[in-house]
Amino acid sequence: MLMTPSQNTLQSTRERITDTLRAEILCGEWSNDIPVREHALAKRFGVSRGPVRDSLLQLSQEGVLVYQTNKGVRVNTPPAEEQRQLLQSMRRQIETFCLKICIRKLNDADNDNLQEILQSLTLACNSGKLTVIANKDLALHRYLVRRASDELEAVWLGITSRLLMDYSRIEKPEEIITEHAAIVDAVTSRNLKAAQKALIANII
Amino acid sequence: MLMTPSQNTLQSTRERITDTLRAEILCGEWSNDIPVREHALAKRFGVSRGPVRDSLLQLSQEGVLVYQTNKGVRVNTPPAEEQRQLLQSMRRQIETFCLKICIRKLNDADNDNLQEILQSLTLACNSGKLTVIANKDLALHRYLVRRASDELEAVWLGITSRLLMDYSRIEKPEEIITEHAAIVDAVTSRNLKAAQKALIANII
DNA sequence: ATTATGCCAATTGTTAACAATTAACATTGA
C-alpha cells in the first residue's frame, strides 16, 4: 500500500527553523540592531546549535541575514532602489515563466491546496498579523514556483526574500486579498493570460 | 598603520572548501553517479565533517549539488533548455547591471587584479585544464559582480552555477581568451558600452 | 519463486565539549 503524504509539511529540522525565522524576519519582527545569538535560538527551538547554525547560514545565503565570520549574523537591510528594480524584474520573469510551466501540471488537489492557502491568507489579512500575512503571501507564490520547478524555487527564494525585506511597509491588507484571489481564480480556471496579468499586478 | 590585504583571499574554511569543490564539479570532474561522502571530503581537507557539511549545504543551495535528507548529496544535472534560457537571460541582466555600477568604482588596483585574473585564465586555457579554466572564468565575472554589490553576488552565483553545470561542454579555449580579453580591455579603459557588448557576446 | 521480515554495515543527523576569536573593560605608563 502506497502512502504519499498529502502535504509536503514533512520538513527537516533545519527547514522548519529556517521557514519560521524567515517569516518572522521578513515582517519586521526582528530589529536590525539586536544581534542574533545561536545559543538563544537553539534553546528556543529545543535543539543544539548545529541545526540553528545551518539555518542561519542558509538565511544568509538567501539574503535575509548577513553573515560575518566570527561575528555571527544580523538582519539584512532592504536593497537600494536601483537593485530593487532589478530584483523585481527578475522575480516577475521567474514567476511568469513558472506559471506557464505549472498551469498545465496542476490538478484538482492543487486547486484545493491553493484555495486553502488563499483562505489562510485572507484570515491573516483580516487579523492584521503581519507575521502570518508575510508567511502566507510567500507560501502562495512559492507553491506555484515549486510546482513548476524545484530548481527555480531556490533561485526565486533568494530574489524574493531580498525584495520582501521591507514587507512590513505594505499597507493595505484588503488589496492583498483581492490581488491573490485574482491569481488563484485565474489559475484554478487554467486561464494563463489572466493569471499572468494578475501576477504582474501583484508584483508591484 | 593601516594594513589592508591586497587580495580577498582571506577566506574561511567553509569558503575555501566550497570554492574548491565548486570549481571541480562545474568542470565535470565529479561523476553524477558516484555519491559524495562527507567523511572522505573531511579527511581530504584535513578537517572534521562539520565544515564539510556546511559547504555541501551551501553548494546545494547554489544548485551545484542536490540535497536529500538522510541520503546526502549528489551532483546536479544541467537545467533543461527552457530553464537554461531563463537563467541565461537573468545572468545577462545582472552582469550588465553590475558592470554599469562597478565601472565607475574601479581604480588602478582593480585594473591590476583583472589583468592578473585574465592572465591566469589565459594560462589555464593554454594548458587545457578545465578545472582551472572554469575556476578563472568564474573568478573574472565574479570579480566584477562582487565589485558592484556583495548582495547581488549571491543571487548571481546561484544562477551562474546552475548554468555552468555543463561547462565541460565548452570547446574552444582560444575563444574564451579573446572574449574575456575584450571584456577586460573595455573595462580597464572605462568604456561601458564596449564592455557590455563584450559581456553579452561572452554570455552565449 | 516471490514476497516479507529481521539483521547489519555504512552514512547522515545531532549533540556537547573544547578551541579560537572577538569586544568591552580595566590597567598601565607616558
Place this chain on the structure above:
DNA sequence: TCAATGTTAATTGTTAACAATTGGCATAAT
C-alpha cells in the same frame, strides 16, 4: 588626559562521540 596593553566574559568555530536513518543482504514464510 590619553593611548597602548593586558584581562576577561561572551560568542562563534571545530571536533569527536553518539543517535537515527538508510539500503543491502540473508533468511524465512507463503
